Amino acid sequence: MIVRPRWADFKIIGLYTGKVVNGIALLMVVPLATSIFFGEWNPALDFLLAIGACLVFGLGLEVLCQTSRDLAWGHGLVVVSFSWLMATVLGAIPLHLSGHFSSYLDAMFDVMSGYTTTGLILLQDLDHVSNGLNMWRHVLTFAGGQGIIVIALTFLFKGTAGAYKIYVGEGKDERLLPNVIQTARAIWLVSLAYLMVGSFFLWIAGMSLGLGPVRGLLHAVWIFMSAWSTGGFAPQSYNSFYYHSLLYEVITVPIFVIGSFNFALHWAVWTREKTEIYRNIEIISFFTTMTIAMLLAMAGLMKLNVYPDIIALFRKMFYQVTSAHTTTGLATIYSRTFVRQWGAMAMLGIILAMAIGASACSTGGGFKGIRMGIIFKAVIQDVRRLISPESARIVEKWHHISTRLLDDATVRTAMLIVLSYVGIYALGTVVGVYYGYDLVQAMFDSVSAGSNSGLSCGVVSPTMPTLMKVVYIFEMWAGRLEFMSLFALAGYWVALFRGR
Numbered sequence: 001m002i003v004r005p006r007w008a009d010f011k012i013i014g015l016y017t018g019k020v021v022n023g024i025a026l027l028m029v030v031p032l033a034t035s036i037f038f039g040e041w042n043p044a045l046d047f048l049l050a051i052g053a054c055l056v057f058g059l060g061l062e063v064l065c066q067t068s069r070d071l072a073w074g075h076g077l078v079v080v081s082f083s084w085l086m087a088t089v090l091g092a093i094p095l096h097l098s099g100h101f102s103s104y105l106d107a108m109f110d111v112m113s114g115y116t117t118t119g120l121i122l123l124q125d126l127d128h129v130s131n132g133l134n135m136w137r138h139v140l141t142f143a144g145g146q147g148i149i150v151i152a153l154t155f156l157f158k159g160t161a162g163a164y165k166i167y168v169g170e171g172k173d174e175r176l177l178p179n180v181i182q183t184a185r186a187i188w189l190v191s192l193a194y195l196m197v198g199s200f201f202l203w204i205a206g207m208s209l210g211l212g213p214v215r216g217l218l219h220a221v222w223i224f225m226s227a228w229s230t231g232g233f234a235p236q237s238y239n240s241f242y243y244h245s246l247l248y249e250v251i252t253v254p255i256f257v258i259g260s261f262n263f264a265l266h267w268a269v270w271t272r273e274k275t276e277i278y279r280n281i282e283i284i285s286f287f288t289t290m291t292i293a294m295l296l297a298m299a300g301l302m303k304l305n306v307y308p309d310i311i312a313l314f315r316k317m318f319y320q321v322t323s324a325h326t327t328t329g330l331a332t333i334y335s336r337t338f339v340r341q342w343g344a345m346a347m348l349g350i351i352l353a354m355a356i357g358a359s360a361c362s363t364g365g366g367f368k369g370i371r372m373g374i375i376f377k378a379v380i381q382d383v384r385r386l387i388s389p390e391s392a393r394i395v396e397k398w399h400h401i402s403t404r405l406l407d408d409a410t411v412r413t414a415m416l417i418v419l420s421y422v423g424i425y426a427l428g429t430v431v432g433v434y435y436g437y438d439l440v441q442a443m444f445d446s447v448s449a450g451s452n453s454g455l456s457c458g459v460v461s462p463t464m465p466t467l468m469k470v471v472y473i474f475e476m477w478a479g480r481l482e483f484m485s486l487f488a489l490a491g492y493w494v495a496l497f498r499g500r
Helices: 007-037 041-064 073-091 093-097 104-115 131-146 148-155 163-169 180-208 213-228 239-243 246-259 263-271 281-304 310-325 337-356 369-387 408-434 439-450 466-481 484-498
Strands: 397-400 402-405
Touching: 007 041, 007 073, 007 131, 041 073, 041 093, 041 131, 073 093, 073 104, 073 466, 073 484, 093 104, 093 131, 104 131, 104 466, 131 180, 131 213, 180 213, 180 246, 180 263, 213 246, 239 246, 246 310, 281 310, 281 337, 281 369, 281 397, 310 337, 337 439, 369 397, 369 408, 408 439, 408 466, 439 466, 466 484
Parallel strands: none
Antiparallel strands: 397 402
16 A cells, blocks of 8 residues: 655655755855855856755745654655755756856756766856856766765754665765764765865866966866766866866876775775775776777777877777766767767767766766676676586675675666666667657767766757757756665655555
8 A cells, every 4th residue: 555645754855855955055155255256246146146045945944844753764765856856946046047058947957967977068158157157067066976965964964863864865875984974074075185186286287288377276176076076067168178188188087087986985995995996896897897898989999090090099089988987078079079080889889888887876877887796796696506506505795895795686776777777878869869869879968968977979959959958857867866766756756646
């Protein structure tokens, strides 16, 4: 029997959704301060209005939904999916008021792309965006990489048992420390430490390219935020290609590779276990599938003789494939170059890399290396069962922070999530083909949206059909939350109308 949610359930959901929305208002203080510092008064007013809207909505929910009850699992999952939607609607206010978007839907598209660390954009005239708005775009993607729920847990939540339930709902399930609030703060400690170091090196690199100290610092912070969070946003329309710098590429590649690794892996290496780097199933899986994707892309490029020598070929191929596999989305080629020069085979290599993605409980998207490793281990286990005596007990182990036995429940969960990703990739591809796009191109941008990668071959644009924009927003949202929170939200809607 399906039980209909009661008013008490909605009060719990509303209370914690309000806290998350208040966290978005807190984030907007950063671009507001940036706008005031640079004397950008119109953008500053836009952010003041947006902060006011967030506080009215967030504090209003907290006042109306006061309750002493704690979150259950269903509440936590619904809070995550619903608060992400509201954060997208309210976070789009300053973007829409900037005049750089043709519709509010386009502004919401970019906000969802930022929160989910995707990097696809519908923003127009990027090269003339204010510093405040550019700061907001990159704060979105940096905060989204850590998780907007993690922000709320860090600053606005007290240590309740229910806090862990919304932490899990955002696609994370590992505690770096015994308390989930402490875990959220540890994630921010790791990220801010890397932010200071990475931005410093990018700042030095930017000034060596001729950027002034202030502009160089802004670009350094923005590019680091984008690379670390595997977000793909850039302050210029040419993306990483704008810098034409091998040094910039050499610095950014390690940032987005390290940023794509599991936060638990970072914490383990920082605190106790350096050998985790080469023992972890996700790291082994990542470099294996990365090699396969690189070989596919290289074979396609060599067949078409795209670049004059092997060094130029490797440089372009390596940056794009690494960006794809970490689901970063930074690029050193024009989007249409994938179609006009790289060809179908090299594009399939990029599609494979984006579809698999990086690590679970990280800033990356896609199937995740841990699931690919588990599925591979399950295949090996089944093969061993087939060739072993019937009386033999076949045991397969896998290592992620600790060594574990492979069981059927773990394999089923991994397969469910992978098949869900395949479903949203297929949905976006079918819609793209319906509107007349080439199959490979439609698949490329659909997989990019669903895996939160951000590379585009030119399908994503302000002129694409409205339905495609809506589908891509859904793909980004579903892919970032890894479906469970969406299933819970859908279940609540069903229970509301059909429950007893």
